[in-house]
Amino acid sequence: MNSPQNASSKPKLVPNLSLKERNTFGFEASTELAYEITSAEQIPVLMREVLHQKLSWRVLGGGSNVILPKLLPGVTLLMNITGQEIISSDDSSVLLAAGGGVNWHEFVTWTLDQNLPGLENLALIPGTVGAAPIQNIGAYGVEIGEYIESVEAFDAINQTFTAFTKEQCQFAYRDSHFKRNSNRFIVTRVIFRIPKQWMARIHYADFLKEFSGDSSPSPEEIFLAVCKIRTHKLPDPKVIGNAGSFFQNPIVPAEQFETLIHKFPELVSYPNAAGKRKLAAGWLIDQCGFKGQRMGNVGVYENQALVLVNYGNGTAQDILGLAKCIQDKVDDLFGVKLDIEPNIL
CATH class of the missing domain: 3.30.43.10 (Uridine Diphospho-n-acetylenolpyruvylglucosamine Reductase, domain 2)
Structure with missing residues (x-):
């Protein structure tokens, strides 16, 4: 292009x-x-x-x-590039396009209004459409890379616009070609492919509690459940400053997982590719005693240890100092290294 x-x-x-x-x-x-x-x-x-x-x-x-x-x-x-539209439709799927500055949650809401379910597990994630593929945002068993057809971006090195196919985006857990080449690409528009055949994805424990055995909730019901769960676990940034999940859930080899689960039988984890296990970073942090703790103007949210908060007058230096304390303690206790999810500018 x-x-x-x-x-x-x-x-x-x-x-x-x-x-x-x-x-x-x-x-x-x-x-x-x-x-x-x-x-x-x-x-x-x-x-x-x-x-x-x-x-x-x-x-x-x-x-x-x-x-x-x-x-x-x-x-x-x-x-601030806005706008969203349905591009085309065939027997199996629908193509959608959205500008890089479109609010992500509002886009998810719009897809449901268009009777195009699939993104409901990603409701209430803060940020914009343009940031979604960079981070390969995900929640409750769904990653946005699954639904992306292509990403349009300006290449600052070659001074041209390029359309990246799904494969060229090189999506991985909270990662992408764009994230690995920071300060090169400016994402302007994202094309999504939404399959017409929809299936509820509710295998997470939070959903099992929410639906009480109902194995066939509607997309709208899942959307509302996600909003309810996230609202309970995550503070409203307008009330308490935060960036949502601060650490990535670490992925460890099967051998390390077996050692950890023997020592910590209540360890929370999820299956991952190639026999590896994804550990719940919030659980690790909670076991280290940080949940609800405060350090000056910043602290760890009382309802979710994965979230660091600014109570007012906090600085980047304050939040990174707290993060370092958490990383060191988790590494000492579990031998697991936590990576920071937000971008440090």
Whole structure:
């Protein structure tokens, strides 16, 4: 796909923009130069100038998966490309497209309104459509990479727009080609393929409790259950600053799992590919005594040990200091290393 030749309008420049309302941790942060991107056509000319001046740059969507410093130097691209539509339909599936700046939860709601179930397990995940493939977001047994047909992005190195197939995205657990090549690609549009044959995916324990043995809930019922469960476990960022799950669930070899389960019979885990096991990071953290604990202006959420929170006036340095304490304790007790999920800018 070739780069658009003419910009429909110049992106709006906002110098010294406060980002406190654009990061869910609620950290006091600002950017030296911010540009509001409302169409893909605005990007090529802007990026040529940014690279010509050798300015640092990054893309910021909903700010739900980032840890911001007090000042972001250089250029910050505010991803505000909106719009969603049904592209085509055949006997087996429907193709949907959404702009990189579309709110993710609102997009999931829209798909159900269109009678296109499949994404309901991913309801209430904060952030934007453009960030979804980068992180390969997932919840309750579903990863978004399963439903992506292609991703359209601007390549800052080659200065062209490219459409990546599902295979080229190289999706893995909370990972992708885009994440492994940070500060190269600007995701502008995502194409989803939603199968017409739908099946409920409710094998997680939270669902079994919620549906009390009902093996055939509707997509809407699953959507509401996910919203209820997440609302209970995760604090509202508008009330308590947080970025959702702070650590990835670690994946360990079968041999290590057998050693751990012998020593800790109540260890919470899930099957993973090639005989490996995915451990529940929240359970590991809880066993180390961090759940509900506070360290100055930051702490560990009382209802979910996987969530670190900013009680007010906390900084990136504060949250990373707490994270380091948790990582060290989990490693000492279980011999398991926890990786931080949010991006540190």
